[in-house]
Amino acid sequence: MGNVAAPLASGLEGVVVAETRLSEVDGARGRLILAGHDVEALAGGGGVTFEEVCGLLWGGALPAPAEREALRAAIAEGRTRAFALLGRLGDALGARDGMDALRAAVAHLEGDAPPAAIAGAVATFAAAWARRAAGEAPVAPDPALRLSADYLRMARGGAASEAEARELDAYLVTVSDHGMNASTFAARVVTSTGSDAISAVVAAIGALKGPLHGGAPGPVLDMLDAIEAAGPRGAEAAGRAERWLQAELAAGRRIMGMGHRIYRVRDPRAAVLERAIERLARTAGGARGARLALARAVERAAEAALRARYPDRPLRANVEFYTAVLLDALGLPRALFSPTFAVGRVAGWCAHIDEQRRAGRLIRPSSRYVGGAPGAAAPAG
Incomplete structure (x- = not known):
């Protein structure tokens, strides 16, 4: 048994599997750093939008005004393109659980869709599921709005105030990335095999669904x-x-x-x-x-x-x-809370997918075999 002497780290506790520039979680001091910025500075008093944190995670710095507008337009186009797909999703959005619906809908995207398209699509699909679950028709995106305002509008069927959009931005920025959490690790494992971005995001959604991660x-x-x-x-x-x-x-x-x-x-x-x-x-x-x-x-x-x-x-x-x-x-139904978590966290998933691709190494941990040996006597009874 070749792995007998290897230390066992149940749940990978304390095991470092990658270097990242994206976020640091300091559990002892209660500090979260997103790409060099304290989360309190970004989402507390900084008024950073979801599009801006995407620019930070995907590009390494908060975007300049022109870059921010380009990102806003690209993510808005992702929402619009995803809305055009709704008629081809079949029963995907008919699932009783919003995370099941989101997982099935995202799987219909092109395998190597760019991050802005994925982020926009996750927002559209989550909002469309909420409308359908309420017995209402999905609301088409408004590309003139930033994602936070448009998401509230699509999910609730009515315009959001600036105060509401601003505080949803605070939430989306706050949850955009959080170290090597379970869903991010799932996305990086899938990416490390050479698979496509959508397969990695679908795996991440499956992990986020769990009540021990984001489902509670x-x-x-x-x-x-x-x-x-x-x-x-x-x-x-x-x-x-x-x-x-x-x-x-x-x-x-x-x-x-x-x-x-x-x-x-x-x-x-x-x-x-x-x-x-x-x-x-x-x-x-x-x-x-x-x-x-x-x-x-x-x-x-x-x-x-x-x-x-x-x-x-x-x-x-x-x-x-x-x-x-x-x-x-903010007027969102409880069943939409976990899909809304995914709307924010997809920014980090996409950044980690890119980072893992650059690393280019298959993630393949070992296990310790504790079963029987060949030829050993079967237990009595």
């Missing part, structure tokens, strides 16, 4: 709904949250939106998205402020309950916690 923001809202309904309207939110959370932990159930594989402190993306909701609540009003207050109370109560139960395991809010609250505040 919706249940955060289910938790908030349950806590809101757990007591009389006048009851204090923190008390309701604590009682509900303790009951969930006693039943052995996971608290959604808390804890992360890498971060040992609060996920910096949670802070960015929390501030985005706060800005939206100030400008757009409505029930968003009350929902944010509830979410903050639940986060504090969850941190305290988890710290008491697992003192050696730091479990703080992750990106999914405030993703759910923000996307809900």
Whole structure:
């Protein structure tokens, strides 16, 4: 058995498989760097758009105005071309799960479609699925709009305000890349075989669908709904949250939106998205402020309950916690949360596909065989 002496890294924990210029995740300090920029600077106060972060990840620097407009036009053309394909997708968009629909629809694109075409198509397909799931006709893209504004318009069937588009941009920038996460690794493995870009993106979508990766923001809202309904309207939110959370932990159930594989402190993306909701609540009003207050109370109560139960395991809010609250505040249905994650993360996938192609080496880890030896006696019974 040739691999007996090789160290076992279950889940590839701590194994470095590539060098990248795209992003660094510092789990100890709670820091995310996107191509040389702190995520808080880009998505917090910087007002960077999705098109600009695409330019950063694909080209290595934030684009100049002319380059930004060219990228906006190319991604808009990708949305328009994808909309023209809808009639040829058959039952792809009829899937009950949005990620299944997105995976099937993206598979219809040309194998080596350029990144702008892929990014535009993912937005169009996700929005078209949402409309069809609601029993409505898909809305054609408006190439005059940037992706964030057009995505909200296509998904909801009505124009987005500038405040809404700006905060969706903050979300898309925040989730655009995040180190060697499961979906990015899947895309790089497929690319390393010499396969085409669409095969790699389809594999990434399949990985992102999983609830241990990107498939769990919706249940955060289910938790908030349950806590809101757990007591009389006048009851204090923190008390309701604590009682509900303790009951969930006693039943052995996971608290959604808390804890992360890498971060040992609060996920910096949670802070960015929390501030985005706060800005939206100030400008757009409505029930968003009350929902944010509830979410903050639940986060504090969850941190305290988890710290008491697992003192050696730091479990703080992750990106999914405030993703759910923000996307809900933007009027997107819960079933569209994971496809919307893909709308942002496809920017990083495309950048990693290009980076892996340049590396030109097949990713082929080893395994340790623990089965029986040839000729060994079969176990009794």
